[in-house]
Amino acid sequence: MICYHNSYSLTTCPEGVCCWCVSVDYRPADNCCVEISAYNLDCDANFKFQYYNPVTQQYETKHLEGVYNDTVKFIICPENGETILKFRVSVVDTGDENKYWCNTGFYREEGWNSFTFETDASQCCECPPHQNTWFTVQAFADPSCPDGCRYVHTLNIPENITCYKYYSYENIPQGINDININRSLTNEPISMYDGCMPYGTTTSPAIMLQRYPNDPEACEMFAEAICDTTIAPDPDVPDPCSTDCAGIWDLRTIDMPLDVDCNAKIYYYTRDNCGKQELEITMISISGPGCSSSYNNASLMRKAFNFIVYENQMQFQPQDPGQCDTTWQVGSGGCWASYYLYYWKIVFPDPMPDPTQNPFPIFVRDSILHHVKCDSTDCCFIPIKVCRYPDGIRVYRDIGPLHSNCDSIKTTDIYGRQFDCAPNCNWLDSLEIEPWSPPVYENIMLNKNIIKNLNNKEIHTQWVNSKLGLTYFKPDITSASIKIFDLQGRVIKNIQLKTTNNVTNEEFDFSDLNNGIYFYNIYFDGVVIKSDKIIIIK
Known part of the structure; x- marks a missing residue:
């Protein structure tokens, strides 16, 4: 709070020209705003509330008000995403806001008839790293x-x-x-x-x-x-198993990265009923040019289960690190089948033509691998204990091995083809092999202007026809490298650069990458000095 008394004598300061006591205070409000309180004891004047616009670099008047023996309140907010909010409160003439009181020349005098403040507003304008959920x-x-x-x-x-x-x-x-x-x-x-x-x-x-x-x-x-399917998912996702507790299941889906350029879509049911937190996986679809046909069904089920529990879309307990919960009941159908669905994938030639000219696409045959529960009554369900830690989860179970009989059981795909079903309970037998943590991806520093010139170290890049050209000058550098990342932040390539004291030109061909968006970081002695995105379209 600021309170001042005029120092003029009544003989040199005519009555009404000055304010005997004014107090100004402020407190934080929502959204990085501030609520300003200005108290006027007995002055026939206005309070002028001003906001500093960092774009125009000018103070803008937002409000004028004055009352006797009362407090005027006004809220000022950041309007241009500034990290420092600046504002000003002044005592001015009721008829002319440019005439400042308590000064014979009516000009503004900081700390006497005008008070300028600033407060931190950075928490209201953050930009998350590339791996964001916004x-x-x-x-x-x-x-x-x-x-x-x-x-x-x-x-x-x-x-x-x-x-x-x-x-x-x-x-x-x-x-x-x-x-x-x-x-x-x-x-x-x-x-x-x-x-x-x-x-x-x-x-x-x-x-x-x-x-x-x-x-x-x-x-x-x-x-x-x-676009990995043209079939509406709900009718084709098998129903959940029946358990001894009646209740409505919620069908959910979640996307899980499996490998470089390979992703899985998991279809699963959950419900919180009869004192149990139930979860059943009924279908996993795998697609992407980096996928392999050698995924083990049991390890795939465990990976999907751990990912679902860690992400916890259903808000089951425990939700906080250091807590455990014993009410989980998880499982799947006892018999599953695996088969491919083939389709024609559209790709564009390289270099990419002008997209506004409707280029002729190229059609290539691609596939999606489906792991799906068969229509049988053989189900595997076990109670488990789930504990959550800051960097992952751990699952405990105290029941013996599970078995299922899938003899003569078949399932049919959307084209009417039949496939044999195989037992799929063994993934539950090894749920607690070891603690599980999500993959740790390197933070992608996407900023075109990180460092243009760092201690006389210069670098220039050019991207043409899937080739990245580098021209750089690095005196006294002991190591230099370039890393290529996918959208999840996984390192696709890690290339060591030459280290000389002369201007160096290098070119790298990335035409072996699949279609998509990638990012690169260039490091000098472990410090990111440049980053940008690249788009591969063939």
Whole structure:
């Protein structure tokens, strides 16, 4: 609180020119705003509340008000995503806000008739690392897209992040290049870019969150989804097993990265009923150019189960590290089948033509590997104990080996083909082999301007026809490398660069990578000095 008394005598300071006592205070409010309280004892003057605009670099008047022997309150908020909020409260003439009281010249005097403050607002304008959950895209079967999938964008900015007002959008695989168009998050939601995509293709949108139009420090985000089925999933997902507890099951899906360029979609049921937290996996679909046909069914089931429990979409207990819960009951159908569904995948030639010219695509045969529960009454369910730790989970079980009889049991795919079913209870026998932790991915430093010149170390890059050209000068450098990452942050390539004291030119061919979005970091002595994204389209 600031309180001042004028130091002029009444003979030199005419009555009414000065305020005997004024107090100004503020407190934090929601969304990095501040609530200002200004008290006026007996002065015929106004309080002028001003916000400092970092874009125009000017103080802007937001409110004028004055009362006798009372407090005026006003809230000022960051308007341009600034990390430091600056504001000012001044005592001014009721008829002219440019005349400041308690000064014979009516000019502003800091600490006397005007008070300037600043407060930290950085927590309301963060940009997450590349592995974020703010921006996602999903592809799924829908009647509105009969020959492929509908892709839908989701942008969930945390409530405490209030600085972003605009965005721009780019989706090269879908032929959209609006990266230089500023759109309002309020009036032009990201859903306006939802659309249809052909069967077997990938959508890879990128957005730039902006505090104001043409923000030079925009927050860049990426997402990716593949149209891996044209069949609506609900009718084809087997029903859950019957247990001794009646209740309604919730069908859920979750995407799990398996390997480089290989992902799994897991279909599973959950319910919280009769004092049990029940979970059953009924189908796993694997797709992507990096997938292998050698996935062991038991290890795949364990991996899927651990991933589901760790992500905990169903909000089962325990939810906090250091806690355990013994009410879990988990399992699957006792008999499963595995088979491929084949389809024609669309790819584009390399180099990619202008997407606005509707280039002729190339069709290649691809496949999706389905692991699916067979229609049988043979089910495997066991009670388990789940404990959660800061870096993972651990599962405990105290029941003997499980067995299932799948003789003569078959299942049929959507084309009417029949496949033999095999026992699938053994994955439950080894759930507690060891603690499980999610894969640790390296943080992708996506920032085109990290360091342009670091201690006389310069580097320039050029990306042409799937080749990355580097020109760099590195005096006194002991090590240099470049790493290529996929969308999940997994290291695809780790290449050592030459270390000389001269200007060096190197070129690297990445045409062996599959179609998609990748990122690279360039390191000098372990420090990231440049990063950017690359798009491979063949």
